[in-house]
Amino acid sequence: MTTAKDAAVLTNARAFVSRNPATGKLIAAHDTADWPAVEEMLDQAATAFTRWRRTSVEHRAALVRGVADQVRTRRKELAALLTEEMGKPITEALAEVDKCVWSTNWLADNAPSMLMPQPMVSPYDDAFVAFRPLGTVLAIMPWNYPLWQFFRAGIPALLAGNCVLLKHAPNVSKCALVIEELFLAADFAPGVVSAVLMDTELAERAITDPRISAVTLTGSVGAGRAVGATAGAHVKKVVLELGGSDPFIVLQDADIEAAAQAACRARMQNNGQSCIAGKRIIVVESVAAQFLERFRAAVAALRVGDPTDPATDIGPLARRDLRDQLIRQQNESIEQGARVLVGGRPMDRPGWWYQPTVLTDVTATMPVFSEETFGPLTGVMVVPDEAAAVAAANDIDLGLGASLWTADLDRARLLSAEIEAGMVFVNAIVASDARLPFGGIKRSGLGRELSQFGVREFTNIQTVTLTSSPR
Structure with a gap:
C-alpha cells in the first residue's frame, strides 16, 4: 500500500524508489540526500578515519568478523530482502548471504599477513614497504548483487584501514540502509561505514571533495568513464569493475554434457543479470550439434516463477528498462538472421519477466553478441576450429572473464x-x-578486488628506509 509519505516522495523525480520486480508494486520510497547531508557524512567519515587508521589490522579484522556474525544471524531476513528488491531466486539470495559471511571471515583471517610490512633489499641499514590506508573510499555499487558487491569491494578497503561511504543503486535503497546497520550493530564507530542515498550529481560532487580519497565503482562502462574522468581530474585512485560479455568457449575435446550444463548455469545465474555470466557461447563446429541439443534441454528445463519459492530457477528482471533492452537486442539479432532455439518472448504477467532464451546462427555483429546483454538471453556462435574460437572470444572491447x-x-x-x-x-x-x-x-575496468591484490588496492604503498649513517 502506498502511504501519503510515499506518494509525496514519489513526486520527486530524484527519489530512490524500490519496486518488487515480480509484481511492479512499490516497496519503499526515500528522499535523496541533499549536499549538506552528504557533507555531514563526509565530515563524520573524516573524523572516524583519524582513529580507524591507527587501529591494528588485527582489531579491524576482529570487528569485520563481527559483521560476518551479524550477517549470519540475519541470514533469512537479508536473503528475503535481496529477493524482494531485485528479484533473485531465494536459493541464490541465501547463497549470496552465505558468500558474504565466508568471504568476510577469510579476508579477516588473512589480511594481517597481506598487510604486513615487506622487507626490501637496499643499500640502507633497513628498508621496507608498508601499506598505509588512503582515507575515505566512495563505493558506488550496483543492484544485481546488493550485499555481495559491497562486501567484495568494501571489506578489503576497511581491513586496510580506510573508511567507506556507500552510494548504492536507487532501486535497492533498503539494502543500502541495512548494510550500514549491520556494521553499526557489529560495533563499528559511526562514520567508518556509512550509506548515503545520493543521486549521480551529488556522487560526482563527492568525488571532487578532498574528504574523498579514492573511488570504487561497479557498474556500466558509461558510469566508469564518468567516474574515472572526474576522479582522474582530481588525481584520485579508482577501481572500476565495469561491463562484461564473457565468452564461454567449447572446444572439440570438451566434456559436452558438463559444458552444456555449466553454460546454462553460467548464463542464467541471478536471472541472467551478472557481469561474469557466460554471455557469448562459442562452440567448435564438430561438436556444435551435440552441445546445442544438451544446452537447449538444460535451458528449457529451467523453472521460471515466484522468486520466493525455493524451487524457482529464474525470477524477474530487476527493472522494466532492462527487459525492454533485452527485447530490443533479441529482435534486432533475429532481424539480422539469428534463430530462436528456445524461449524468445517476454512473459505476460505483472512485473518484468522474460523467458530464458537462446539464439543460434549468431554472428559477431548481432546485438546479442556485440553488446553486453543483461538478462536470460544468450547467443551461440559456431566456429570452425580452436583458432577461430579464440579470435571470436577476443573480438569485443570488453575483457572481464572467460570460460574455456x-x-x-x-x-x-x-x-x-x-x-x-x-x-x-x-x-x-x-x-x-x-x-x-x-x-x-579493456573496457571491463581497472584494478582488482579480493585476495591480497584487492586488500592492497586502496593503500599507499610506502617505501621506508632507515640508516644510522646520514647520507
Missing part, C-alpha cells in the same frame, strides 16, 4: 595467454572468490 572447456589442460594453459580477459576459468564457470583477484581489462 577442453580436456587438454596443457593446451589450456597456452590458450589462456591468448584470451584477452582478466580471468580465465578452465572447465569451470567464471566466479568471484575471496582467495583470487577479480577484475578485467
Whole structure:
C-alpha cells in the first residue's frame, strides 16, 4: 500500500524508489540526500578515519568478523530482502548471504599477513614497504548483487584501514540502509561505514571533495568513464569493475554434457543479470550439434516463477528498462538472421519477466553478441576450429572473464595467454572468490578486488628506509 509519505516522495523525480520486480508494486520510497547531508557524512567519515587508521589490522579484522556474525544471524531476513528488491531466486539470495559471511571471515583471517610490512633489499641499514590506508573510499555499487558487491569491494578497503561511504543503486535503497546497520550493530564507530542515498550529481560532487580519497565503482562502462574522468581530474585512485560479455568457449575435446550444463548455469545465474555470466557461447563446429541439443534441454528445463519459492530457477528482471533492452537486442539479432532455439518472448504477467532464451546462427555483429546483454538471453556462435574460437572470444572491447572447456589442460594453459580477459576459468564457470583477484581489462575496468591484490588496492604503498649513517 502506498502511504501519503510515499506518494509525496514519489513526486520527486530524484527519489530512490524500490519496486518488487515480480509484481511492479512499490516497496519503499526515500528522499535523496541533499549536499549538506552528504557533507555531514563526509565530515563524520573524516573524523572516524583519524582513529580507524591507527587501529591494528588485527582489531579491524576482529570487528569485520563481527559483521560476518551479524550477517549470519540475519541470514533469512537479508536473503528475503535481496529477493524482494531485485528479484533473485531465494536459493541464490541465501547463497549470496552465505558468500558474504565466508568471504568476510577469510579476508579477516588473512589480511594481517597481506598487510604486513615487506622487507626490501637496499643499500640502507633497513628498508621496507608498508601499506598505509588512503582515507575515505566512495563505493558506488550496483543492484544485481546488493550485499555481495559491497562486501567484495568494501571489506578489503576497511581491513586496510580506510573508511567507506556507500552510494548504492536507487532501486535497492533498503539494502543500502541495512548494510550500514549491520556494521553499526557489529560495533563499528559511526562514520567508518556509512550509506548515503545520493543521486549521480551529488556522487560526482563527492568525488571532487578532498574528504574523498579514492573511488570504487561497479557498474556500466558509461558510469566508469564518468567516474574515472572526474576522479582522474582530481588525481584520485579508482577501481572500476565495469561491463562484461564473457565468452564461454567449447572446444572439440570438451566434456559436452558438463559444458552444456555449466553454460546454462553460467548464463542464467541471478536471472541472467551478472557481469561474469557466460554471455557469448562459442562452440567448435564438430561438436556444435551435440552441445546445442544438451544446452537447449538444460535451458528449457529451467523453472521460471515466484522468486520466493525455493524451487524457482529464474525470477524477474530487476527493472522494466532492462527487459525492454533485452527485447530490443533479441529482435534486432533475429532481424539480422539469428534463430530462436528456445524461449524468445517476454512473459505476460505483472512485473518484468522474460523467458530464458537462446539464439543460434549468431554472428559477431548481432546485438546479442556485440553488446553486453543483461538478462536470460544468450547467443551461440559456431566456429570452425580452436583458432577461430579464440579470435571470436577476443573480438569485443570488453575483457572481464572467460570460460574455456577442453580436456587438454596443457593446451589450456597456452590458450589462456591468448584470451584477452582478466580471468580465465578452465572447465569451470567464471566466479568471484575471496582467495583470487577479480577484475578485467579493456573496457571491463581497472584494478582488482579480493585476495591480497584487492586488500592492497586502496593503500599507499610506502617505501621506508632507515640508516644510522646520514647520507
